[in-house]
């Protein structure tokens with residue numbers, strides 16, 4: 001883990017938040033490579049969950065919402081009851097519920113862990129903000145504690161402005177904020193984080209909704225594998241009774257085998273009609289769905305897939321980190337690698353080589369994120385690109401000037417082949433399919 005944290009800072013994936021001022025606990029800043037990695041992960045998710053589907057649309061809701069939203073969702077209930085938090089798994093329980101707390105301690109005992117608890121406190125999980133320009137006339141609001149509710153409050157708007165019919169889903173990517181009392185494990189648990197979620201609306205039917213639930217559960221697991229996470233480092237885990245939200249009909253996590261234990265990277269929740277019913281109750285607006293063909297009216301049930309962009313980025317990095325002798329390689333799937341290609345002139349002091357290499361670099365940049373390097377020798381440049389996961393390196397040498405071809409070196413096999421300059425674009429496009 002220390003190696004990952006150090007690589008992230010040294011190469012520009014992740015820096016501690018506002019570091020020159022001594023930082024701010026639980027916040028992180030993504031550098032040039034981290035920003036690309038996150039962008040690529042989000043793009044792959046959006047492609048898989050929205051663009052490639054006929055039954056899913058995307059939205060982008062506001063971070064600030066009417067505070068009543070959080071009453072309806074139950075987020076502000078914890079303000080009144082003192083809670084304790086398990087220091088191992090960060091679950092919170094009402095401090096007065098001794099039996100639940102004992103049961104949770106037993107759960108850890110089974111895993112040969114000794115649970116310990118924070119002092120009992122009134123937790124405000126939501127980050128409070130003041131809106132308004134005049135002192136004393138400001139309204140309290142919250143930064144959203146989850147992006148989920150931005151979808152549900154727009155259920156009717158989406159229905160009325162599209163031609164969607166149940167079953168259908170609404171996807172969203174965006175930031176959420178939580179007052180974590182124990183942030184930690186690098187970017188894994190932070191106060192500010194980015195989520196990627198699908199809310200899939202289905203008919204209230206036990207069998208059909210469970211069929212949908214299984215479909216999404218398996219699709220999300222397959223997504224992590226398709227982007228290169230080793231299958232042995234992924235598993236499903238069903239929520240135990242004391243973890244299960246009272247409204248949940250089923251809840252499983254996809255977990256990753258991190259250096260700090262098996263950790264949740266995505267939650268798959270069958271939420272029943274909880275969200276829409278609560279919003280109907282608290283807003284006084286009708287949140288039902290009407291099926292024109294069967295003339296049925298009902299509040300849909302919701303299947304949710306809820307993943308963290310930061311967690312995914314961290315787990316992709318950890319999983320890709322490979323040490324081969326003194327070579328460090330990030331074996332990231334090319335689709336999410338920050339740079340797809342790096343271009344070098346064999347020698348930096350030969351203007352003809354530099355000129356041709358630079359032309360190739362500029363051409364490829366129109367279609368891919370490409371790195372340029374002319375420092376040191378070729379070996380050092382390979383080493384530097386391997387460490388940030390660049391899948392291919394292109395070297396322009398004296399033969400290139402004569403024959404119009406270049407050496408393409410593969411990060412994982414270290415094999416080299418000669419490719420015609422005017423075929424490079426097709427070559428990489430093919431590899432990235």
Ligand SMILES: [Zn+2]
Pocket residue numbers: 086087088089090091104108115
């Ligand atoms: Zn625990």
